[in-house]
Amino acid sequence: MAVQVAVCGPGECTEREWDHAYETGRLLAGRGAVVVCGGLGGVMAAAAAGARTAGGTVVGVLPAADRAAAGPDLTVAVPTGLGQARNNVIVNAADALIAVGGSWGTLSEIALALRAGRIPVVQLGGWRVLDGEGRPAGGIVHAADPAAAVDATGLWDRRP
Amino acid sequence: MAVQVAVCGPGECTEREWDHAYETGRLLAGRGAVVVCGGLGGVMAAAAAGARTAGGTVVGVLPAADRAAAGPDLTVAVPTGLGQARNNVIVNAADALIAVGGSWGTLSEIALALRAGRIPVVQLGGWRVLDGEGRPAGGIVHAADPAAAVDATGLWDRRP
C-alpha cells in the first residue's frame, strides 16, 4: 500500500498558503504518496488540486455525513458524519502530517497527531505553540517551503 | 467524483460468500465505482481483491487506529480508531450498500444504512430481519447473485 500523507490547513487561506498547499500536494503525488485531507476548501482544496495535477490519489475525510461539500479534486470522499472528531481520523490515516497555515481546526490536527506520537508533524508557516515555560512545545518540524516540508517527513530518506 | 459502493460482510466467510464478494467487487470496479469496505478479511478482503483485479479503487475503513490489520488489496486505508463506530462511516461514505453473508457486524451496517434512509441496501444471502408482526422489515432488496446485486443498487439504471 502507498504511503499516506495528510495535508492540513484552514478552509479559507491566503494565496501564499494556497500555493504552498498545491505544491505540497503535487510533490507528494509525484513521490507516489496518497494525499489525505479534510476534503473541503482552502488548503484542503489546494492540496487536492496539486496532487490531482500530478496524477495522484486524494482522499477527503469530511466532517459531514454526505458529500455535498466535497471538493472537486478528490479521488475518494469519506463523509464521516463525525464533525470535527473526523480530525482524528485524518491523523490516524496518515504516515506524516504537513500543516500549511494556521487555524484552530488545523491546530487540533497538529495536537492530535503529537498526542498520538506516532507520525512526523511538519509545519509550513502557521501558528506557534509555547509550553508552560514559554519554549516551543516539542515535536513539530518547521519547514521553509513545500519541498523542504516533504523532505522533513523523513518518509523518503534514502536507506542503504 | 466516482460512485462509491460499500461491500459489507463478515470477516470470516464461506467459500461461496468469498466468491460472491469477489465478483461483486469486480463488477463494481468494472462499472467505475470505488469500492468501500471495512478493510479487514473475509468478505471485505474478497471484495477488495475482486475490485483490484479489475483495476478499481478500494478504500478500507478500519476500526483500529493503525493499518496493521489492513488487507493487501486496498488502494487506500483509513484507520479510524473508532472501533465499530466506523461502521457508520462506511455507511456515510456509500451511495449504495451491498451485504454479502451475515453477522452482527454486517447487520449493524445494514441497520445503520436503513436508519439513515439515504441509500439502497442490497443483500446477497445473509440474515433476515422480521418486524414486530413477523413480516420482513422493509427496505432491503434481496439479490440472487452479484450481477443482480449490482443492478439492484439502481446506480446504473439507464436514463433516457
Add this chain to the structure above:
Amino acid sequence: MAVQVAVCGPGECTEREWDHAYETGRLLAGRGAVVVCGGLGGVMAAAAAGARTAGGTVVGVLPAADRAAAGPDLTVAVPTGLGQARNNVIVNAADALIAVGGSWGTLSEIALALRAGRIPVVQLGGWRVLDGEGRPAGGIVHAADPAAAVDATGLWDRRP
C-alpha cells in the same frame, strides 16, 4: 461506580412500548443502576422519565453536537456530534442493553452490542433476526415484561 444499563428503542413508540420503557427505567433506577439512553424521544424519553421518577441518574448520549433535542428527564446530556455512530458509544457505556420495541436504529444498537460480545442483550418485544438457516440469530434474550428484562440482564444475580 454504579452499574450502567442502556435502554434502547425507537424515537417514536406505541403506548405499550412507552409503558415498558418507563417501567424498565424505574426498576433499573430502583436497583441503583445508571440508565444510559439515546437522549431523544419515544422509548428513550420513557426510560428517562421512569428512572427519574425513582430518583435515578440518566445519561443521554445524543447524536447531535448540541443539546437542543435533549429530553427533559436527563441528568446528564452527552451531545456527541457523531450522528448514529453514537449508537456504539451507548453500547460501550453499558453493562447490559435492554431494547424495547423495534426500529433500524434500535437494531443497530443490538447488533453492535452482540458484535462486541461483552454484554447481555435483552429484548422486550421488537424485531427478530434470523440467521442464514432461518434460525434465530444467537445472543438475544427475550423477556415478557420489564421486571423479567431487568432480571435477564443477570446483573443482579445473587452470588453466594
Add this chain to the structure above:
Amino acid sequence: MAVQVAVCGPGECTEREWDHAYETGRLLAGRGAVVVCGGLGGVMAAAAAGARTAGGTVVGVLPAADRAAAGPDLTVAVPTGLGQARNNVIVNAADALIAVGGSWGTLSEIALALRAGRIPVVQLGGWRVLDGEGRPAGGIVHAADPAAAVDATGLWDRRP
C-alpha cells in the same frame, strides 16, 4: 438540566495543577454544574475528586471502549471507544471548558472548542498559542486561579 463544564488537562500533572483542578471541580460542583472530564488520571482525576467532595456529578468521557481505566470519582463513565476523537465529544458536551495545565491532548481540546466557537474557553496556566504574526491566537481567557477561572466562564454572570 444542569450546566455542564468540561475540566481538561494532562493525565500526568504537577501538584499545583492537581490543586487547581481539584479546586476548580469543587467550585463547579458547588455551583450546581456537572463536571465533564476525560475520565482518566492527573487533572481529570483531580477535577473529579474535587467535584465529588462537593457532592457533584462527574462524567468521564473515556477514550477506551471499556471502563478499565476509569478514575474512582466518576459518577458516570462513558467509554466511547473513539480514542482521542473522544476529545470532541467532551467539547460538545460542555457549556464551557476550563483547561488546567498543558499537553498536546489538552491543546487539542482547546483547539476543538475554539474551532466550534460555541463555548467560552478558559486556561489556568498551561501552554500558549501564537498566530502567524506572533500574537496570542484569539479566543482564550487566561485566569489566575480556580475561582477566577470559574467566573471567567461567564455561566454565572448575574442577570438583571
